[in-house]
Amino acid sequence: MKIVLLSLVLFFSNQVLVLAQEQQDSNISIFSVQDVNVQLGFITGGNTRLSLEEFKLFAPKSELLNNELWEKSDRRGLMVSVKGLFSMQMGIHFGDKQKMKYKSNPFLRLGFTYYSGMSFAGDFELKERHSSDTLQSGQTGQQILIDSITNSTLRCRYRLQQLRLDASLIFRTNPAARWSLYTGIGMTGGLSIKASTDIDYTRSSSTEIIYSDGTSNSHHTYDERYESEVFINENTSAFSVYLPMGIDFRMGRKKEFWKRLHLFYEIRPGIDFIKIPELGNFSNGSFQNGFGLKVSWN
Numbered sequence: 001m002k003i004v005l006l007s008l009v010l011f012f013s014n015q016v017l018v019l020a021q022e023q024q025d026s027n028i029s030i031f032s033v034q035d036v037n038v039q040l041g042f043i044t045g046g047n048t049r050l051s052l053e054e055f056k057l058f059a060p061k062s063e064l065l066n067n068e069l070w071e072k073s074d075r076r077g078l079m080v081s082v083k084g085l086f087s088m089q090m091g092i093h094f095g096d097k098q099k100m101k102y103k104s105n106p107f108l109r110l111g112f113t114y115y116s117g118m119s120f121a122g123d124f125e126l127k128e129r130h131s132s133d134t135l136q137s138g139q140t141g142q143q144i145l146i147d148s149i150t151n152s153t154l155r156c157r158y159r160l161q162q163l164r165l166d167a168s169l170i171f172r173t174n175p176a177a178r179w180s181l182y183t184g185i186g187m188t189g190g191l192s193i194k195a196s197t198d199i200d201y202t203r204s205s206s207t208e209i210i211y212s213d214g215t216s217n218s219h220h221t222y223d224e225r226y227e228s229e230v231f232i233n234e235n236t237s238a239f240s241v242y243l244p245m246g247i248d249f250r251m252g253r254k255k256e257f258w259k260r261l262h263l264f265y266e267i268r269p270g271i272d273f274i275k276i277p278e279l280g281n282f283s284n285g286s287f288q289n290g291f292g293l294k295v296s297w298n
Contacts, residue, residue: 035090
């Protein structure tokens with residue numbers, strides 16, 4: 001995976017240098033690459049909780065999922081998809097009609113974004129209680145019940161690593177100012193490079209002592225068990241539309257080196273569409289947060 005990302009970064013950088021050289025060979029071309037940016041952040045989605053039967057479609061050969069034990073289980077928690085991201089894009093500016101200068105608005109950002117994290121989840125719990133003994137105090141006559149309790153948990157996660165082409169048309173306020181705001185419209189599209197389902201099973205036992213006055217006391221017996229399974233799934237395809245909104249800070253006013261460096265923060269509310277071979281088509285709202293560094297030579 002690291003080799004793939006490194007190769008993409010090197011290819012991307014080489015294309016930027018080629019385009020910059022073409023710009024130097026002519027006074028004004030139709031377009032010009034004038035900045036490169038990298039961004040780190042995360043993206044969240046809607047409710048991603050799946051049923052036990054749906055997870056069986058991801059892992060039909062799972063011994064843990066196909067255990068009849070879980071037919072009586074309770075599903076817990078509202079879960080939200082969370083994925084980390086890394087993005088690298090170049091800013092392409094277009095020449096005016098007279099081909100005398102490049103326009104500051106609008107400009108095109110073009111590159112790729114890599115996503116990695118949980119897309120679907122499901123946690124299932126089962127609590128079994130068995131009365132193991134009944135005692136009676138010889139001094140007070142109080143009755144004491146001793147119950148044996150077994151807690152079982154099944155934790156299911158469907159995870160994706162995706163690489164998408166990322167393009168957006170950006171409009172911004174005065175680019176020469178120290179601070180500037182921008183917005184626009186964008187889209188992504190691509191395929192997963194890895195899809196997998198992780199299943200973890202845990203079991204623990206305890207003893208609960210119940211007194212006739214209603215009070216109780218629990219003791220963990222340390223009878224624990226853990227099992228896990230991992231299944232590789234088919235690759236998915238995905239597409240999204242979003243509204244980029246951000247704030248840009250130029251790090252210097254006078255020195256040329258610092259004037260070229262920008263820090264920015266960007267949010268992207270949008271809609272994500274994904275096609276999963278095992279389940280079908282899904283769509284949900286998404287919200288992206290990211291901090292980035294931009295190098296500009298305009």
